[in-house]
Amino acid sequence: MSKYEALTGDQAVATAMRQINPDVVAAYPITPQTETVEFFAEYVANGEVTTEFICVESEHSAMSACVGASLAGARVMTATSSQGLALMWEIVYIAASYRCPIVMSLVNRALSGPINIHCDHSDVMGMRDSGWIILFSENCQEAYDNIIQAVRIAEHPDVLLPVVVCQDGFITSHAMERVEVYDDAEVQAFVGTYRPKWSILDVDNPKTYGALHFYDYYYESKRQQAEAMAHAQRPILEVTNEFNRQFNRHYGLFEAYRLDDADVAIVVANSTAGTTKVVVDSLRAQGLKVGLLKPRVFRPFPAKELANALCHLKAVGVMDRSIAFGSMNNAGPLFLELTAALAIHGVHIPIADYIFGLGGRDIKPGEIESVYRDLLRIAETGKVERLVTYLSVRE
Amino acid sequence: MSKEMIEIRWHGRGGQGVVTAGKLLAETAMGTGQYFQAFPDFGPERMGAPVRSFTRLSSKPIYIHSQIENPDVVLVLDPTLLGTVPVTEGLKEDGILIVNTSMSPEEVRRMTGFRTGKVFTVDASHIAIEEMGREITNTPMLGAFARATGLFDLDALEHQVREWFREKVSPSVVEANIRVLRRAAQEIQEG
Numbered sequence: 001m002s003k004y005e006a007l008t009g010d011q012a013v014a015t016a017m018r019q020i021n022p023d024v025v026a027a028y029p030i031t032p033q034t035e036t037v038e039f040f041a042e043y044v045a046n047g048e049v050t051t052e053f054i055c056v057e058s059e060h061s062a063m064s065a066c067v068g069a070s071l072a073g074a075r076v077m078t079a080t081s082s083q084g085l086a087l088m089w090e091i092v093y094i095a096a097s098y099r100c101p102i103v104m105s106l107v108n109r110a111l112s113g114p115i116n117i118h119c120d121h122s123d124v125m126g127m128r129d130s131g132w133i134i135l136f137s138e139n140c141q142e143a144y145d146n147i148i149q150a151v152r153i154a155e156h157p158d159v160l161l162p163v164v165v166c167q168d169g170f171i172t173s174h175a176m177e178r179v180e181v182y183d184d185a186e187v188q189a190f191v192g193t194y195r196p197k198w199s200i201l202d203v204d205n206p207k208t209y210g211a212l213h214f215y216d217y218y219y220e221s222k223r224q225q226a227e228a229m230a231h232a233q234r235p236i237l238e239v240t241n242e243f244n245r246q247f248n249r250h251y252g253l254f255e256a257y258r259l260d261d262a263d264v265a266i267v268v269a270n271s272t273a274g275t276t277k278v279v280v281d282s283l284r285a286q287g288l289k290v291g292l293l294k295p296r297v298f299r300p301f302p303a304k305e306l307a308n309a310l311c312h313l314k315a316v317g318v319m320d321r322s323i324a325f326g327s328m329n330n331a332g333p334l335f336l337e338l339t340a341a342l343a344i345h346g347v348h349i350p351i352a353d354y355i356f357g358l359g360g361r362d363i364k365p366g367e368i369e370s371v372y373r374d375l376l377r378i379a380e381t382g383k384v385e386r387l388v389t390y391l392s393v394r395e
Numbered sequence: 396m397s398k399e400m401i402e403i404r405w406h407g408r409g410g411q412g413v414v415t416a417g418k419l420l421a422e423t424a425m426g427t428g429q430y431f432q433a434f435p436d437f438g439p440e441r442m443g444a445p446v447r448s449f450t451r452l453s454s455k456p457i458y459i460h461s462q463i464e465n466p467d468v469v470l471v472l473d474p475t476l477l478g479t480v481p482v483t484e485g486l487k488e489d490g491i492l493i494v495n496t497s498m499s500p501e502e503v504r505r506m507t508g509f510r511t512g513k514v515f516t517v518d519a520s521h522i523a524i525e526e527m528g529r530e531i532t533n534t535p536m537l538g539a540f541a542r543a544t545g546l547f548d549l550d551a552l553e554h555q556v557r558e559w560f561r562e563k564v565s566p567s568v569v570e571a572n573i574r575v576l577r578r579a580a581q582e583i584q585e586g
Contacts, residue, residue, distance in 0.1 A: 006422045006431070139460075171460050175434035176421050271460035278459045362462045 002186075002247075007179045009137075009172040012144035013079065013105045013165075014039035015179075018049055019187035020151055022103075023074035023194075026054040026065035032082040032117050034107045034173055040079075059084040063091035063102075070100035071209050073199030075151070078102065081169060082109035082123045089126075095162045096131025097225060098209050101154035101194075102162040104132075105147060108270065108321075109169035110359045118360020119169040121269070121321040125333045131225055133163040133232060134299040136269040138255075140177040143167040145251065146296075148182075149243050151191045156235040160197070161228055168271040170360065182247060190246060229300050236297060253302040255294040256309055258284060262291030264375035265310065267338060268319035269295045272356070272363055276319075279368040290372045301337055307345035314379035316342075316351045317371050323355055329388045331355075350384045356391040367391050400453040401546065402463045406482050407472035410442045412533035416472070417448040419537060423547055423555040424452045432457050445480050452546065470540060471495060472532045474520065483509045493543050493583075495519035495532050500586025515543040517583040519575070526578065527571045534572045535579035542580040549580055 007015060014036045017025070025044075027037040044053040052069075056062045062078055070076045080088060085106060095102050108124055110116040124134060133153060137143040143165060150163040167173055198207050213221055233253070240251045255273070258280050259265055266276055273294035283290045293309060310316055318339075320332020327336055335353035342351065354371050357363045371391070378384055403420070407413035414435045421433035429452055436447040449463045465485045474496040476482060483492060490512045494503050500514040519535035534556060541547045553573055560569045 004425060006418065006425050006433075168460070170434070175432050175460075176418050177432055177457070178425055178430055274458035274460045364461050364464070365459065 002180050002182045004178050005181045006176050007140055007144075007181070008035070008174055008176050009140045009143050009167045010035040010107070010174065011039055012140040012179050013147050013167075014043070015181055016144050016147040016187070017077055017105075018043045019182075019184050020075075020077070020148065020191050021049045021188070022051055022077045024052045024054065024066070024069035024076045025078060026056055026062045026069065026076070027078050027080070028056050028059045028062045028084065032084055032109055034079060034081055034105075036079040036105055036107075059087040060091060063088040063095060066102045067091055067095050067098060067100055070095070070102050071098060071200050073194075073196035073201060075155070075194040076100070076102045077104070079105040079107075081107040082111055082117070085123045085127065086111060092127055092132065093130050097221065099160040099225075099228065100162055101160055103147065103150045103154055104162065104164045105143070106164045106166050107169045107173040108166050116359040117169070119171050119271075119321070120358045120360065121166075122323075122358075124164065124166050125322045125324070127164070128299060128333060131161065131229065132299060133159070133161050133229075133236070133297070135163065135165045136294075136296055136298060137165060137167040137172070138271055138273050138294060139172055140167075140175070140179050143172065144179055144181070145243070145247070145249060148187055148190060149239050149251075152239040152243075153232075153236050155194055156239065157197060158235045159228065159232050161232060166270065171271045186246070190243065232300050233297070233302065236300075251296060253295075253297045253305050254309070255292075255296065257292040257294065259291035259293055259309065261289060262313060263289040264315045264317070264372065264379050265291040265293055265313050266317045266319055266368070266371060266375070267293045267295065267310075267334065269298070269334065270321070272319060272321070272368075275363065275365060276368050279365050279372065282365070283369065283372055288372070288376065290375075295334070298334075301341070303337075303341035304345055306338060307342050307347045310342065310349070311345075311347045313349055315375040316349060317354055317375045318351065319354045319356055319368075319371065321355075321357045323358070329353075331388045335388075350378045350382060352378065352384045352386065353388045354391050355388065361392060363391070398467065399455060400451060400457070401468065401544070402466045403450040403452070403468045403470065404463055404466040405448040405450070405470050405472065406476050406480060407446055407448075407532070408476070409444045409446050411472050412531060413446050413448045413472060416470075416533035416537060417450045419533070419555060419559055420450050420452070420540065422559065423552055426555055427547065427551055429454055430457050445476060466490065468493065468540070468544060470536050472519070472536055474498075477503070477506055483507045486512070488512060491515065491543055493517070493536065493539050495536060495539075497521065500584055504586070513543070513585060515539060515583050515585050517579050519579055522575050522578045522582065526574045527568070535575040538576035538579035539583045542583050543585070549577060552576060
């Protein structure tokens, strides 16, 4: 039997980790780390899990330990945030290229400088092309659910890629919400036992990792990595559907909220999608046909599916919580990629980008409503007058 | 109060249990089948410095993740914050202000300039010192909240306080918390 608990996003993730009981967790417990690791260390100390908890001297070492443990055949998890992820950078790429099915909880927080510990998506957007599968979570429940699914997705024999599960720093990571926590045994049955296909400890079948690949083979290994990502969507959906059936959820590649008959829609990830639902309801009550698309699987990017879901609209607004500096019009990464996806799939509708909430700046329903009003104007005129708008910034 | 969603802001000082109070209220809400969000002010918390905490309660799932700007209820756990921190900022005109103070509601209205809505006062510090020997005002203010808003009955709250503190403190401290909860609900004044 599942039960409802009052948990913060950090606690929800730690609870999922306790139920998963991974073989190894390596983490560096200092700011900008979150309480997840602190809670999990308690489970270890109390003997509630049998995990080997490796306290390391930096985030770089945390990911290094995760890679080593994963190659040895262990089920491995870690958690980080912002600068911590930035310090992992070098090994983040290595984890993906060695096809290590590591699961990482990432509480999205701004990158320095200036120094800031609050929410935005600049940390995860930095790793977007590193070869990890990326999942977004609107609230504490979704963070919990995604972590459980991430284990199965990462370890799926047709995937074997690391997975990062994102949620918004402070806004959900430190907010207590009602979370349906499933029975320990049910979660354990869902994630099952990890049987690694290869292990460096399997001395009868010796393997080499971390060898030199120059112009002779490096290219081929990268090509294979791309192939793995290209085929990850089907197994992701298999795991998601199985999870939905077992735990009565409705996850997919993304969530469409009142989108089918909408004229205009906002595309926004994580907690702001929740606030946007409130605005959609209020504008719908005024007779305005507005909708929302909330990405869940960001990597691999479901370009075709997104284009199909948005093609009937008269205008699309993307809300980006980070800036891709120096990119076209200094827009946000989600906008850039979605714009390309729509163009490639023959969907020619006006699209505009709205940067918001950097460094934890609060985003209010009124501001989201102003985006919808803007989109309704664009739908009427068919013209995008400003490609990128910075919401609520002093200029 | 009978709105679909109630937004609450707590004012106190670091170390007074402001965040715990918000979470306790959230857990009580869960115990009565309601939805909730409880979150701290997203800043560093230092012992003695003014801190805030926020709670949303609703009969329906809560999707909004913005900060609370126009609370329905404001609770002030530390009397020395009046005149120091703008405790009534953004408080709805028909909102409720609940202050831990030895002053009367009329004096609080004069001091804060909050002329509409409802003002409640209770000397939670005094009650806490008498019953617990320490000025911990979060539990008495929960009792005051229950009484002022009518959102929870005291028995539900008492049950939650017991659950929360049971494994954290000794049985005598649990009972002292129950006494301050009940006394605050009785001694509260409206004006």
